[in-house]
Amino acid sequence: MADGRQKLAENPFYILGIDVGAARVAIEREGQKLLGMLELGLSQARTFSTPLGIFSRDADQVRWAMSELRDPARRLGHELWASLPAAPLAEVGEAVPADAAGWPEARRALGWKAR
Amino acid sequence: MFPVGAIGVAVYLATRQSQNGPRRPIDPGTLVLMITGLAGIIHLIVIAQRQQFGVVDFTVDVVLLLVSAPWFFARRVFIPLGLVRIAYFFGWLAAIRWRLDRRGGAALAAAWALCHRRKPAPALAAFVERRLDGCVPLRGAAVTAAGLLCAARGDLVGARQILSSVKWLSPTICPPDAALYATEWLAVDAAADGRWRELVAMEVRGRTALFLVAVAKRLLGMQPSRTPLVWHWIMARDRLETWPLMRRAWAVSPATPEAQPLEPPVVDGDEAERALAAHAWLLARGPRSVDIAAVAKRWDEALESPALRRRAAERALSLAAPSGESALQAMKSAVESDLAAALAGADGALPALGSGVLGHAVGQVRNQLLTDVETLSAELRQRALDKRALRGIDEWREVIALRAACDLALLRGGPELMRLAFAKVHPDACKLAVWLWNDRKERALANSLFTWLHDLASTVEDADAEALQAKNVACGAI
Numbered sequence: 150m151a152d153g154r155q156k157l158a159e160n161p162f163y164i165l166g167i168d169v170g171a172a173r174v175a176i177e178r179e180g181q182k183l184l185g186m187l188e189l190g191l192s193q194a195r196t197f198s199t200p201l202g203i204f205s206r207d208a209d210q211v212r213w214a215m216s217e218l219r220d221p222a223r224r225l226g227h228e229l230w231a232s233l234p235a236a237p238l239a240e241v242g243e244a245v246p247a248d249a250a251g252w253p254e255a256r257r258a259l260g261w262k263a264r
Numbered sequence: 265m266f267p268v269g270a271i272g273v274a275v276y277l278a279t280r281q282s283q284n285g286p287r288r289p290i291d292p293g294t295l296v297l298m299i300t301g302l303a304g305i306i307h308l309i310v311i312a313q314r315q316q317f318g319v320v321d322f323t324v325d326v327v328l329l330l331v332s333a334p335w336f337f338a339r340r341v342f343i344p345l346g347l348v349r350i351a352y353f354f355g356w357l358a359a360i361r362w363r364l365d366r367r368g369g370a371a372l373a374a375a376w377a378l379c380h381r382r383k384p385a386p387a388l389a390a391f392v393e394r395r396l397d398g399c400v401p402l403r404g405a406a407v408t409a410a411g412l413l414c415a416a417r418g419d420l421v422g423a424r425q426i427l428s429s430v431k432w433l434s435p436t437i438c439p440p441d442a443a444l445y446a447t448e449w450l451a452v453d454a455a456a457d458g459r460w461r462e463l464v465a466m467e468v469r470g471r472t473a474l475f476l477v478a479v480a481k482r483l484l485g486m487q488p489s490r491t492p493l494v495w496h497w498i499m500a501r502d503r504l505e506t507w508p509l510m511r512r513a514w515a516v517s518p519a520t521p522e523a524q525p526l527e528p529p530v531v532d533g534d535e536a537e538r539a540l541a542a543h544a545w546l547l548a549r550g551p552r553s554v555d556i557a558a559v560a561k562r563w564d565e566a567l568e569s570p571a572l573r574r575r576a577a578e579r580a581l582s583l584a585a586p587s588g589e590s591a592l593q594a595m596k597s598a599v600e601s602d603l604a605a606a607l608a609g610a611d612g613a614l615p616a617l618g619s620g621v622l623g624h625a626v627g628q629v630r631n632q633l634l635t636d637v638e639t640l641s642a643e644l645r646q647r648a649l650d651k652r653a654l655r656g657i658d659e660w661r662e663v664i665a666l667r668a669a670c671d672l673a674l675l676r677g678g679p680e681l682m683r684l685a686f687a688k689v690h691p692d693a694c695k696l697a698v699w700l701w702n703d704r705k706e707r708a709l710a711n712s713l714f715t716w717l718h719d720l721a722s723t724v725e726d727a728d729a730e731a732l733q734a735k736n737v738a739c740g741a742i
Contacts, residue, residue: 153602154547200544221585228579229572229595232533233540238548251458252512258505259452259472261415263346263380 154201161214161224162231163199164206169228173219180215184208200238296357300332334358335373343377348388351377352395362439364742368406371395372442375412389417401706402656404430404438408446410657415449424453426657429664431467432716434741437708444470451476455509460484475500482513490514536575539566543602551610556603560622563599567592567621596621604628614676630681633673637685640666645692648699659700660709666693667716674723683724690729693717694736701739711741 162169165179186194187208197206218224256262307324311317330337334357342351355362355373362369374392378385392413399406411426430438430446447466451473454463460480468477475496481487497503497510533541539562546554566572576588585591603625607614614626644662647654654662670689674682693713701710718733 153543153598153605156598157544157547200541201548221580221583222591225576225579225583225585225588225591226594229536229576229591230540232537233544238541238544252455252509254505254508255452255456255476259448259502260344261376261379261449261452263382264344 157230158199158201158204159210160199160231161217161227163235164197164210164214165218166197166235169231176215176218180211183211187211198235198237200233200236202237296331297360300328304328304332330354331357335361338373343373344380346377346380346382348374348377348381348385348391352392361441362405364437365399365403365405365439365442367395368399368403368409369439369442371399371409372405372412372445375409375416376445378416379412381416384417389413392416396657397655400656401708402660403708404433405442407433407438407657407660408442410660411446412449420453422661424450425664425668426661429660429667432667432712433708434711434715437711437741448473455479471496471500472502475506479509479513482516485516534571535562535566535569536572539563543599546606547602551606554606556606556610557615557622559606560603560620560625563603564620564622567596567599600624600628604632608632612675613678630677633669633677633681634685637666637669637673638688640669641685641689641692644696648692648696651699651703653704656706656709659706663693663696663709663713670720679723679725682720683726686720686724686726686729690717690721690726694733697736701736707739708741711737711739714739 165176165183167176167179171179183194183206187206195206196203217227257264304325307321307328311321334354338351338354338358342354352370352374356366356370358369358373359366362372371392374388374395378388378392381388392409396406396410396413399409407426407430411423411430414420414426415423427446427450430443433443435443447469451463451466451468451470454460454466455476460483463477463480464484464486466473466477468474475493478487478493478496482490482493487493493510493513497506500506539559542559542562546556546559573588573592576592578588580586580588580591600621603621607625607629614629615622617623617626617630640662644666647662653659666689670682670685673685694717697710697713697717700706700713714733714736718730718737721727721729721733
């Protein structure tokens with residue numbers, strides 16, 4: 150499940166923040182712009198949005214995304230997975246009811262660990 | 265000051281004939297009890313004659329008291345203080361309590377004391393490990409001691425595996441106290457981590473564990489009445505320490521319906537977008553919170569939809585990519601892998617084998633379950649063929665791993681999947697068990713394996729294997 154989550158979250162279209170139908174020129178331009186912003190340390194470039202939430206972004210990811218989208222076969226694969234808008238769809242993580250919290254003092258209190 | 269009756273009971277226990285064999289020799293623990301009793305009486309007579317009671321008399325009485333009730337003092341003084349070697353000595357003195365496994369019992373006391381050390385003590389851990397190596401053949405108290413040693417070293421996963429396995433050992437070679445302490449540790453461990461459902465499903469013994477189960481039922485909304493909670497709290501020990509937990513369980517509001525897996529959200533868009541939304545939902549919320557079958561159904565609709573195929577073909581042409589069909593195949597494989605991972609992380613039985621992405625995902629999970637069982641089984645067989653012996657506890661850990669894999673295969677795939685695995689497991693595990701019994705004299709471990717294979721043969725309805733293992737089980741564990 151962790152692999153699937155990573156694969157969807159790190160889709161090149163989400164990393165670059167562009168539409169699946171963007172032209173090659175637009176991809177390169179957006180990529181270079183992000184690299185410049187990251188080099189300047191601008192905060193709006195440090196994160197990107199996906200259906201699984203907000204993730205951090207760095208220069209290596211941007212370069213990887215650009216190289217992935219240069220190859221037609223790999224780009225087609227990524228396009229099929231990036232059909233959803235880049236807005237978080239759900240909170241990540243299973244909902245845990247409040248009463249399921251444990252009793253961390255159990256081992257000490259009941260004689261199975263040093264008090 | 266010392267009950268003569270205790271001496272009489274000790275003599276009786278030490279000298280009575282066992283049901284299956286010749287007259288047993290007096291074991292050291294019983295002998296010590298007899299001697300201290302006798303010494304106590306003699307000392308009493310001497311004091312009565314002298315009509316005075318000095319410091320020496322007091323010291324002698326204290327020593328006699330310590331030696332006459334060794335487990336009482338080990339449990340309440342030396343173990344909580346983390347005095348490992350002293351706890352070992354007093355555990356050894358308490359031989360009556362450990363029956364046939366006095367060395368294991370002594371190691372149990374030492375390992376328990378090690379758990380109470382505030383700082384890591386590698387030399388003392390090595391001491392306990394050496395004592396465990398001397399427990400040949402391996403029996404119930406030694407297995408419990410090995411579990412507690414893992415816990416003392418911070419390996420809680422290993423401790424859980426080993427202590428959960430104590431119940432598989434025959435009662436003839438597992439002292440009741442060893443089984444009780446193993447169960448209690450597991451219950452306390454589950455309570456510490458908040459694994460309340462697991463706690464409710466445990467077969468527990470002992471007043472503390474029963475109280476924790478009552479708490480778990482209240483917290484999960486399974487027990488509206490507070491009466492069992494209060495009753496078990498009163499009967500348990502350490503009432504002061506458990507008072508905060510008692511209050512928490514008391515205050516829980518009435519039962520809420522158990523959460524059902526959620527249906528994925530419905531989004532506007534074509535079949536592909538709906539399937540992707542469901543998939544993202546599953547990846548975000550996890551397999552226990554989302555209906556995996558519903559997600560798979562959306563993918564079947566999407567992957568068969570003409571709109572998606574047309575879009576893939578058009579984009580492939582536009583991008584000069586090799587083919588839209590290969591991209592769709594890669595997408596389908598990725599979906600099946602993600603669904604397989606989700607099924608592997610879910611609880612309970614797998615859906616039935618079928619068609620579509622769910623059927624393929626189920627097939628992947630079943631194959632993995634079978635592979636895991638067969639790999640472990642083959643390793644056991646090869647080791648038995650090569651006569652590569654391990655320490656008793658390490659043999660037992662390998663058996664635990666195989667049983668865990670088989671239990672998982674049975675839980676997820678049902679008797680039908682287990683029938684496939686049994687054809688491999690039965691001869692391999694039987695080979696190991698026979699070697700353990702005949703050559704290595706590890707009869708307790710062998711008996712547990714035979715018993716398990718017998719039960720498994722019954723589950724998969726293999727009458728020949730069941731009859732064979734019934735004969736092996738009848739050979740006993742001693």
